[in-house]
Amino acid sequence: MSAAGSVQVRRDLAAGRFEILVDDVVAGYADFADADGVRTFPHTVVASEFGGRGLAGRMIEEALRVTHEEGLRVRPACSFVQRYIEKNPESAELA
Numbered sequence: 001m002s003a004a005g006s007v008q009v010r011r012d013l014a015a016g017r018f019e020i021l022v023d024d025v026v027a028g029y030a031d032f033a034d035a036d037g038v039r040t041f042p043h044t045v046v047a048s049e050f051g052g053r054g055l056a057g058r059m060i061e062e063a064l065r066v067t068h069e070e071g072l073r074v075r076p077a078c079s080f081v082q083r084y085i086e087k088n089p090e091s092a093e094l095a
Contacts, residue, residue, distance in 0.1 A: 007055070009062040018066075020046070020059040027055055030063055030081070039067045040075040060084045064091050 006023045017029040028046030032039050041063070046056045060081055067074055074091075076082040085091045 007058065009059050011063075011066065018059055018063040020055050022050060022055070028059060030056075030059055030078070032063070034072065037072055038075050039070075039072045040077050041081040042077040044078045044080040056080055057084060061088075061091075068093075 007020065009018060009020050011018050012029075015029075016033060017031045019026050019029045021027060027050035028044070030041055030044040032041050034040075041060075044056055044060065046059075061084075064074065064085075074081070074085070076085055
């Protein structure tokens with residue numbers, strides 16, 4: 001990964017997903033859907049050329065932070081999101 005400032009997480013409301021960008025290129029995304037005060041994360045993807053950099057974890061950390069700020073609960077239908085919450089107990093209050 002290049003300079004620290006080259007990685008950012010954004011939410012694409014039209015696509016219904018959080019995205020992580022490296023040098024302005026979408027490196028991965030986490031789909032979500034909101035219903036009845038619960039945000040479900042069914043799918044998380046990081047492109048293979050960006051793998052092994054911890055990008056999925058950074059993206060999910062930000063997605064969970066935003067979800068918590070919005071007062072929503074989390075349904076981690078995606079196995080990556082489920083494992084992230086298990087490994088980061090401070091996120092467990094959302095699930």
